[in-house]
Amino acid sequence: MPAGTNSIIALGAVDLLWVFFRLNVALGVFNLIPIPPLDGSKVLQVFYRPALNRGLKLWNGLVLFS
Numbered sequence: 001m002p003a004g005t006n007s008i009i010a011l012g013a014v015d016l017l018w019v020f021f022r023l024n025v026a027l028g029v030f031n032l033i034p035i036p037p038l039d040g041s042k043v044l045q046v047f048y049r050p051a052l053n054r055g056l057k058l059w060n061g062l063v064l065f066s
Contacts, residue, residue, distance in 0.1 A: 005011075048056070
């Protein structure tokens, strides 16, 4: 809450910004899920073991064609 105010507009604005912040964080985390059609699918592959990387590349092709 804004310090020292009882304004309904200020309280509503803080609530709205809090909702936007939580939505932004949730979408950012969701974007990192390594499912091929999502943007984050290539970001985490740097940290995978080679065997997992090969499996994901195979799965990547299957998901795009289904």
